[in-house]
Amino acid sequence: MRKTREQAKEDNRRALLDAALQVVSRDGYRARLDEIAERAGLTTGAVYSLFGSKGGLVAALVTDYLQPSYAEIEQAVPADLDLLAAVDAFARYYRRGSDDPAARSELSLQITLLDMAVHDRELGSRLAESVRTQERRLVALFTGRAHAGGAVTERQAQRLVTALRALFVGLTQGVVLGLAPGADEQFFADTARALASRTTLLDPGADPTD
Structure with a gap:
């Protein structure tokens, strides 16, 4: 045909x-x-x-690379969980990825893409936007979940996603490179839950007694 x-x-x-x-x-x-x-x-x-352009191709590559994992995260974190339980499930999913046989090659690709972004500002902007586009799915995943007697706002979810990304990227690098002994699923979950505390979610300048 x-x-x-x-x-x-x-x-x-x-x-x-x-x-x-x-x-x-x-x-x-x-x-x-x-x-x-x-x-x-x-x-x-x-x-x-x-x-x-070359930048457009690499940005599309990043989107293509990230999209399946974000889809899997949405499946791994049920909609009926409160925030802390959702963060726990997310953390455990992320930690399991560190044991995947492809984890080392994926880390190598991540480092390569960061190196490209450092050398080419325009490409760096494209890569950042590609990552932000995918992270909006995580923000949506956490927005509205029950927490501390209320519901997580979109702004709070954005702040949490930013913190979790930094935490998990650093921890995953440590696991893959053998620099984080003892960083098992429970460690990932406990650390992520600490980040998801009410204090972390507060907007800058907010009164923690409110």
Whole structure:
């Protein structure tokens, strides 16, 4: 059966993302568009047509890389849990990922992408927006959950997600590199719960007695 134009476009997009993952993982910010296109069996013109630029391709790669994990998180954290129970479930899910056979290669890719962002400010902005877009799903996941006699606001959920991201990225690096002995699921959960305390969720300048 002959492919439709949309099917061919999606196949080309997928081929470029797969090729970009291989080349970017190896070469970082030195990754060349012509090699990516060649690996995908396409031309550099296809990259510009589908993604607009090298930065657009890498940003799409980040989104493609993150999207499945965020979808899994939404499945791992049931909607009927209060905030602390939801954070506990999220932390345990995140810790289990550190034991995945692919965890070391995923860490390598994360470091490579950070290096690219440092060397290219425009690309760094694109990568940051790609991550923020995915993190909005986490904000939605925590917003409205019961906590301390009320419901978590969107702003509070945003502050919590920012803190949890920093915590889990650091702890996961420690686990993968052997620098965090004893950081098991319970440790992840206990530390995340501490971050989700009422004090952490307060907006700057708020009166903690309110």
